[in-house]
Amino acid sequence: MEKEVYSLCFMCSVRCPIRVLVKDGQVKWIEGNPQVAGMEGSLCPRGSAGISLLYDDQRVKSPMIRVGERGSGHWRKASWDEALDYVGDKLKDIIEKHGGHSVVLGERTQLATHVSKTFLKAIKSPNHFTHDALCKGSVNTACRSLFGYTDAQMSMDYKNTKHIVMYGRNLFEALEVKPVNNLMVALEKGAKLTYIDPRVTITATKANRYWMIRPGTDLALNYALIHVILKERLYDAAYVDRWVQGMPELQDFIHPYTPEWAEKETGIAANGIVDLARELSQDKPSVIFHFGYRGANHPNEIYMRRSVMILNSLMGSMEAPGGYFFKKGPGEEGGKPARKLTEQEFPKIEVPRFDKVGTPDFPLPDPNHGVGQMLPRAILDEDPYPIKALIAYRFDPLMSIPDTSLTKKALDKLDLVVAIDINYSDIAWYSDVILPESTYLERTDSIQQANGLKPQMFLRKQAVEPRYDTRDGAVILKQIGERLGIGNYFPFENMDELVAWQLEGTGFTMEDFAEKGFVAYGKKQIFWDRKTGIKFKTPSGKIEFKSSLLEDAGFESFPAYEPMPSPPDGQFRLVVGRNALHTHCSTQNNPYLNELCSENELWINEKKAEKLGIGNGDMVEVKSNKGSGKIVAKVTELIHPESVFMFHGFGHEAEKAARSYKKGINDALLMDNISDMIGGSPAMHETFVTVKPV
Amino acid sequence: MSKYFMLQDQQKCIGCHSCEIACKTNKGLPAGTRPCQVIQVGPKFFNGRPRASFIFMPCFHCENPWCVSACPTGAMQRREKDGIVFVDHNLCVGCKTCISACPWGAPQWNPEIGKVVKCDYCMDRIDAGLRPACVTVCTTHCLSFGETETMPVVKRDRYARAMASTKGAAHLE
Ligand code: SF4
Ligand code: SF4
Ligand code: SF4
Ligand code: SF4
Helix, strand or coil: CEEEEEEECCCCCCCCEEEEEEECCEEEEEEECCCCCCCCCCCCHHHHCHHHHHCCCCCCCCCEEECCCCCCCCEEECCHHHHHHHHHHHHHHHHHHHCHHHEEEEECCCCCHHHHHHHHHHCCCCCEEECHHHHHHHHHHHHHHHHCCCHHHEEECHHHCCEEEEECCCCCCCCCHHHHHHHHHHHHCCCEEEEECCECCHHHHCCCEEECCCCCCHHHHHHHHHHHHHHCCCCCHHHHHHHEECHHHHHHHHCCCCHHHHHHHHCCCHHHHHHHHHHHHHHCCCEEECCCCCCCCCCCHHHHHHHHHHHHHHCCCECCCCCEEECECHHHHCCCCCCCHHHCCCCCCCCCCCCCECCCCECCCCCCCCCHHHHHHHHHHCCCCCCCEEEEECCCHHHHCCCHHHHHHHHHCCCEEEEEECCCCHHHHCCCEEEEECCCCCCCCCCEEECECCCEEECCCCCCCCCCCCECHHHHHHHHHHHCCCHHHCCCCCHHHHHHHHHCCCCCCHHHHCCCCEEECCCCCCCCCCCCCCCCCCCCCCEECCCHHHHHCCCCCCCCCCCCCCCCCCCEEEEEECCCCCCCCCCCCCHHHHHHCCCCEEEEEHHHHHHHCCCCCCEEEEECCCCEEEEEEEEECCECCCEEEEECCCCECCCCCCCCECCCCCHHHCCCCCECCCCCCECCCCCEEEEEEC | CCCEEEEECCCCCCCCCHHHHHHHHHHCCCCCCCCCEEEEEEEEEECCEEEEEEEEECCCCCCCCHHHHHCCCCCEEECCCCCCEEECCCCCCCCCHHHHHCCCCCCEEECCCCEEECCCCCHHHHHCCCCCHHHHHCCCCCEEEEEHHHCCCHHHHHHHHHHHHCHHHHHHC
């Protein structure tokens, strides 16, 4: 028996559309959905390794209950009923004694997020958070401060761009298939790529212009670009007149930030900065200054991300072909979006969030995502109140939140840690109960509302039966909910019923997805009229350079630039990133991906290495004030002398994930847990380390 | 040579290895067995700009294949109709002679079955009218495959367009 199934990849959160071939109940082949432009068969390496995940015999094969100390790795197999009863009983007890708000659930944003939010709302807990803040909380806040939209509500028209500028957005290595292909098309048509990064990446090798910037000084570069653009009137004057609020304030502010000033701070030649500004102006409005994927580097992150988006605004590229666009929802075509369980009525919640987002202490981060890195301190200080239980749903606080030792200490204080995960992640290993989720090939998921130039809906559809004793995440939450007396909030028995419920009123049914894997509300691309029709959602209806969001909360729109310190003698600024073969900390144990990349190395500048007596391939000790570890040195001219670099997501501690166990270092072990307290991102490039041969 | 070509557009290749994984997935191979491989050279600075090459190395399906001559059992053979060099697992005794005979190390050892596997241009797929696994899945569509007469002229195209847009334009001014 052979069948084809259209579905969505989930080797990373991009969710590329895929076509899966199944023979006799086995997945034989996965390719990018040939009917989707920009995919046409393509998959990134992680997507290609999907079958390798499905058949990985080192993933969690049945519910597990811990028998030894936390983290000791002593487990016993349990039935689903037993494991769910265990979790249900514990939670019931905790909720009775300490209230629903003592329960926190953290996850990587996903299609079932509306189910997890429903779970928490029903137990009267405000404490849902996603990994978003850890990745780009400040990008989100920056975008809201300027446009009234989050970064997730806008995107870029890569295919038609004439010039794209990326600050460490390593697009040809930290892959999303469609953007990669669309940008390739643009480059083929002659578009320019300017790439700025203290490290030479694959993306740098494809760039027309590459600048090895002094780490942490992108903001200075941007201020100088703005300076030139204003001074030489290189901006789109009509657009700026119509849409921008706060030009005079920007003019005043930007005055001292000359290219010559920036040259000293960034190491980039002043005339190069002037040339770039002029070049971009010639291609406006079809230019993109990329707002970044991970925007979580420094405590002033929000101002760096605002500067990027101010540049886009000056070029008039917001809502321009080849620039940015705001994502259009079904409403633009007179359609209705899929329903979410969160539209139900819930009991009122009176307490603040654990991270205090939305209170005067931390007013601006997006409460839809919260700020996950606040969790360890909230637990340890019992501030704003005691937290007793954590459900980690395909999110690993031990690797994703800076300062792993601090996070561990906090976890030790909890009465219950539950992991819903596919793999033996580090948090699964450190939990009390593991509830194993089926892989994306083994389950149907909630509807993906894909807003964009053309509003669409996609469906992740089960291709094969679960290979092991695993379940759908949404069903797992429902089944815990039933044990807490909140089963009525989950009006479905299985995923097909949930999808049918979601589709009610949209005019589409599940069968409509069978042929292509998606449905479209309309046929044409929607751009709003750039002269009259851009629906900015700020209070002024304009792009707010002078931001009411910031100023009403007591923050400045244009704070003076603070120089980025160089590391003290003998130290380096730790910089982290991704490569094409791994998704954050979740794929290191995948057999095929592990074969190609099984551990991380420490990139160090050759001149510095020579002074320290470190040769290429030597084992070194890297040490911060938070932790230390041993790692292989990669001695190279490809990195700025002030920084050392490593890939994120290695150094796993779960013994059962044997391929990745103790391979390389976990970057979070070295980092300090500090944040941009306006935007919400953690500051992941604020740690200095020493390196010595061992 | 076989009657097919396999072309890699280096300018578009990003060295992501998706092609390798697709190849292994299609053939169901264990770790360590790699019928094709992308070899990265660089990055290195040229005139201040970092550049890297990624060289896609499948089997070349040689006209007079060393591997075929070396194979003692006739397992390694050249397909009559199109010149694809492949190994017949019913005849392969796992002696590995072909592995040493091939100048590029293209034949690979599969420890799970104790036999050699190699790039066979995915002949089951092309016989079914599909493109090879690596070509289908390549992230950037930089691989192309077909019969020699239909070989695309990507590089000439690009060169011509570059001339037209830079020198050409300058000439017109
Ligand atoms: S980018 Fe790669 S891993 Fe992510 S969804 Fe797409 S194919 Fe899958
Ligand atoms: S295996 Fe080696 S010798 Fe044999 S056809 Fe391929 S490239 Fe030629
Ligand atoms: S043509 Fe087939 S066998 Fe050869 S390298 Fe590509 S995927 Fe592998
Ligand atoms: S999949 Fe394509 S882009 Fe990636 S390494 Fe292979 S040939 Fe290059």
